[in-house]
Amino acid sequence: MNQTRQRQRIVCIVGPTACHKTECSIELAKRVSGEIVSADSVQVYLGMDIGSAKPTKNERQGIEHHLIDCVLIDTPEFSVSMFRDMASESMRSIISRGNVPIVAGGSGLYLNALTHPLGFAVPRNEEARASALAEYGKNPGAAYARLQNVDPQTAERLHINDKKRIVRALEVFDASGEPLSSYGNDFQNVTHKEPPFDALMIGLNMDRKKLYERIGLRVDQMMERGLLEEARRIYDAGYDKNLPAMRSIGYQQLFSFFEGDCSLEEAIEKIKQDTRRFAKRQLTWFRRDEKILWHDVTCWEDGKDALIEKLTIATRQWMKGTDT
RNA sequence: GCCUCGGUAGCUCAGUUGGUAGAGCAAGGGACUGAAAAUCCCUGUGUCGGUGGUUCAAGUCCACUCUGAGGCA
Numbered sequence: 001m002n003q004t005r006q007r008q009r010i011v012c013i014v015g016p017t018a019c020h021k022t023e024c025s026i027e028l029a030k031r032v033s034g035e036i037v038s039a040d041s042v043q044v045y046l047g048m049d050i051g052s053a054k055p056t057k058n059e060r061q062g063i064e065h066h067l068i069d070c071v072l073i074d075t076p077e078f079s080v081s082m083f084r085d086m087a088s089e090s091m092r093s094i095i096s097r098g099n100v101p102i103v104a105g106g107s108g109l110y111l112n113a114l115t116h117p118l119g120f121a122v123p124r125n126e127e128a129r130a131s132a133l134a135e136y137g138k139n140p141g142a143a144y145a146r147l148q149n150v151d152p153q154t155a156e157r158l159h160i161n162d163k164k165r166i167v168r169a170l171e172v173f174d175a176s177g178e179p180l181s182s183y184g185n186d187f188q189n190v191t192h193k194e195p196p197f198d199a200l201m202i203g204l205n206m207d208r209k210k211l212y213e214r215i216g217l218r219v220d221q222m223m224e225r226g227l228l229e230e231a232r233r234i235y236d237a238g239y240d241k242n243l244p245a246m247r248s249i250g251y252q253q254l255f256s257f258f259e260g261d262c263s264l265e266e267a268i269e270k271i272k273q274d275t276r277r278f279a280k281r282q283l284t285w286f287r288r289d290e291k292i293l294w295h296d297v298t299c300w301e302d303g304k305d306a307l308i309e310k311l312t313i314a315t316r317q318w319m320k321g322t323d324t
Numbered sequence: 325g326c327c328u329c330g331g332u333a334g335c336u337c338a339g340u341u342g343g344u345a346g347a348g349c350a351a352g353g354g355a356c357u358g359a360a361a362a363u364c365c366c367u368g369u370g371u372c373g374g375u376g377g378u379u380c381a382a383g384u385c386c387a388c389u390c391u392g393a394g395g396c397a
Contacts, residue, residue: 017361042361052361079358109360118357157355162364165356172358183357242359249361273350278361284354 007198008095011315012039012103014111014286015204016279018214020300022055024204024308025104026063031312032102032319035064035094037087039105039114042248043068044078047234050227051250053218064099066090073234073245081120084113088196100319103199108285115199115291119183125175132170136163143170151179200318202311203292205283210298215275219250219268228254228264249274 011034013025025036038044042052046069054068067087071078087103087110094101103114112118136143140160147169148155154169172180206214231254239246246252250271257267286292293314295307 040361041359076359080360081358084358107360109356113357116357120358122358124358159355159365162355164359164363168358180357244359244362247359247362252361274361276351280352281354281356281361285356285360288354 007194007196008091008101009319009321010091010101010103010114010197010199011202011318012111012115012199013202013204014039014104014108014292015106016211016282016286017053017106017275018211018218018279019204019206020297020304021104021106021204022053022059024297024304024311025102026055026059026061027304027308028311028315029063029100029102030061031308032100032315033098034100034102034315035066035090035097037066037090037094037101037103038068039083039087039103039107039110040067041083041107041110042245043105044071044083045069045073045075045245046071047073048230048245048248048251050222050225050230051248053222064094066094073237074239074243075245076240076243077124078244079124080109080113080118081123083110084118084120084196087114091197100315102315106282108282114197115195115201117195122172122176125171128171128175129167132167132174135170136167140166143167146170147173151181153181154179199291200314201289201292202314203286203294204297205294206296206298206300211279212276215279216272219272219275222250223268231255232258249278 011028013021013028015021025034028034029036040052042048043054044067045052048054055065067083067090070086091101091114103111105111113120132143135146140163144155144158144160144166147158147166150173151169155166158165158169160166169180172178172183205211227250231251234246234251235255235258241255246255253262253267253270253274256262256270257264262270295311297303297307
């Protein structure tokens with residue numbers, strides 16, 4: 001349990017969607033002999049390519065990518081902790097090859113699973129979850145009251161409407177007999193433990209208006225590249241609508257169109273709006289991480305060479321361990 | 325040219341008999357420990373088109389003016 005063994009150093013490129021994270025990470029990898037680990041909750045799914053903005057074979061330029069296409073769409077049990085295990089394994093192999101692990105992605109919780117000491121509690125327990133869900137559905141107030149009773153600490157930080165988290169907290173208690181808070185459920189107070197990796201955190205962000213413009217353009221581009229057909233293929237495969245993958249932005253809205261709930265134009269507008277809101281939430285998430293060194297990429301084309309040069313130097317220094 | 329109806333939050337519109345404004349959507353902020361592209365919480369100050377006038381008090385009444393839509397010549 002002592003910390004004599006130095007934690008492994010990695011580089012993370014984070015930020016809201018459509019902020020050039022992919023291109024930036026590939027360019028950096030080319031210069032520092034890096035391999036990329038995607039921290040993206042949708043890119044993991046095989047077959048969800050266009051909508052998740054996976055880099056194409058060409059765009060990858062021979063750089064090795066991990067945690068892309070690693071699970072099937074109908075994998076209901078895929079989760080953050082599974083991501084952490086798989087990503088850690090990839091990281092180990094990258095380091096053993098003498099390369100630099102570059103984590104690039106926008107799924108905040110996934111990133112934190114690598115850079116913060118999150119102590120995940122009991123695994124998903126189908127039975128306990130189903131019963132907690134039924135309990136909440138029947139009477140939210142009573143379910144919340146029970147949580148207050150068995151795990152007052154968690155109850156206090158959750159709003160009574162926060163169904164998903166209340167159900168999860170009850171599930172953990174019912175399955176393990178221990179309150180969720182005993183596993184350490186306070187995000188802001190986890191500094192007493194060591195995170196799995198020591199990360200150089202690089203944040204990319206741009207002017208909000210410009211970001212939203214880019215999101216709109218990118219969605220149109222996805223449609224040109226065949227998002228409709230891709231979504232149709234997934235829809236026709238008849239997966240369970242409750243699968244996490246089925247709720248992803250870009251697919252979810254097109255499914256509504258296929259069901260006849262809205263026009264194609266409305267679905268596309270909704271994709272753009274939901275992506276904007278998602279980007280906003282991503283920013284909320286990343287903003288509180290004070291370790292992130294932010295770079296403005298509003299004028300990407302003009303500034304990218306200089307930025308990548310800067311990041312290359314920073315990465316080399318970081319990996320040598322000379323900058324702390 | 326005349327008549328009618330409009331001009332109030334980014335948008336669509338409420339606004340009672342005069343007491344300096346409020347809904348929906350959009351947007352912004354926050355939270356987040358095995359579903360996270362998910363889920364949840366909070367947030368409405370705007371020269372009430374402009375200028376004058378009446379009044380203790382005008383989004384509300386009057387005059388003029390700018391502007392949009394429709395109608396009649």
